[in-house]
Amino acid sequence: xxxxxxxxxxxxxxxxxxxxxxxxxxxxxxxxxxxxxxxxxxxxxxxxxxxxxxxxxxxxxxxxxxxxxxxxxxxxxxxxxxxxxxxxxxxxxxxxxxxxxxxxxxxxxxxxxxxxxxxxxxxxxxxxxxxxxxxxxxxxxxxxxxxxxxxxxxxxxxxxxxxxxxxxxxxxxxxxxxxxxxxxxxxxxxxxxxxxx
Numbered sequence: 001x002x003x004x005x006x007x008x009x010x011x012x013x014x015x016x017x018x019x020x021x022x023x024x025x026x027x028x029x030x031x032x033x034x035x036x037x038x039x040x041x042x043x044x045x046x047x048x049x050x051x052x053x054x055x056x057x058x059x060x061x062x063x064x065x066x067x068x069x070x071x072x073x074x075x076x077x078x079x080x081x082x083x084x085x086x087x088x089x090x091x092x093x094x095x096x097x098x099x100x101x102x103x104x105x106x107x108x109x110x111x112x113x114x115x116x117x118x119x120x121x122x123x124x125x126x127x128x129x130x131x132x133x134x135x136x137x138x139x140x141x142x143x144x145x146x147x148x149x150x151x152x153x154x155x156x157x158x159x160x161x162x163x164x165x166x167x168x169x170x171x172x173x174x175x176x177x178x179x180x181x182x183x184x185x186x187x188x189x190x191x192x193x194x195x196x197x
Contacts, residue, residue, distance in 0.1 A: 029106065030166050032102055032105070032106045033106065033107075033162055033165050033166050034166075035098075035102060036099060036102045036106070036107070036115070037159065039095050039098060039099040039102070040099065040115070040118065040155060040158055040159075040162075041155070042095055043092065043095055043096065043099065043118070043119070043122045044151065044152070044155045046088065046092055046122070047122065047125070047148055048148050049083060049088065050083075050088075050092070050122070050125045050126055050129050051125065051129075051145055051148065052079065053076070053079055053083060053129040054128055054129040054145060056072070056075055056079050056080075057076050057128075057131070059072045059076075060072035060073045060075070060076045080130070089126065089130055092122065092126050093123070093126065096119045096122055096126075099115065099119050100115075100116060103116055103119075104116075107165070108165075111158075111161050111165065114154075114157075114158060114161070115158070118154065118158065121140075121141075121145070121146075121151075124140060124141055124145075125141075125145050128141070128145075156174045156176075183195035183196070
């Protein structure tokens with residue numbers, strides 16, 4: 001009888017270890033996907049600033065009238081210096097590298113490709129925006145970089161896929177839905193006039 005009880009205790013212990021191991025792996029995976037999500041949002045939040053820097057560079061590089069060229073040159077470098085006050089260049093690359101590592105290590109192929117393409121976009125924009133010449137064209141974006149509204153749609157789509165990957169919450173709010181709520185009901189609750197989007 002004691003042998004039977006000992007064997008049952010060992011079997012129960014093994015089952016508990018297996019279940020615990022699965023839970024630990026799931027928690028690690030959830031933590032990594034949350035970090036991927038956070039990095040995606042952090043890089044997206046820099047897109048408009050980097051795009052604006054790129055547009056300053058474009059105006060400066062394409063201007064042929066010396067007085068205007070000098071004015072645009074000053075605007076470009078002033079804006080670039082503002083960006084560097086928050087160490088944007090190095091910090092952006094650090095986030096890109098970390099996101100690439102996490103995507104390669106933890107995501108399935110389809111989502112991994114989308115994330116790597118997104119980081120490629122941010123990397124190309126950062127590289128181009130920090131060049132002093134516009135002549136350095138990046139092959140993928142010779143016709144220009146996408147508008148922020150299009151990048152926002154991409155990030156909304158990625159957010160939904162992260163949530164699906166974690167498989168916890170199904171009600172995801174898009175940026176457009178959030179803006180409509182903030183411009184409408186939220187402002188109304190605060191006693192402010194609604195804004196139509």
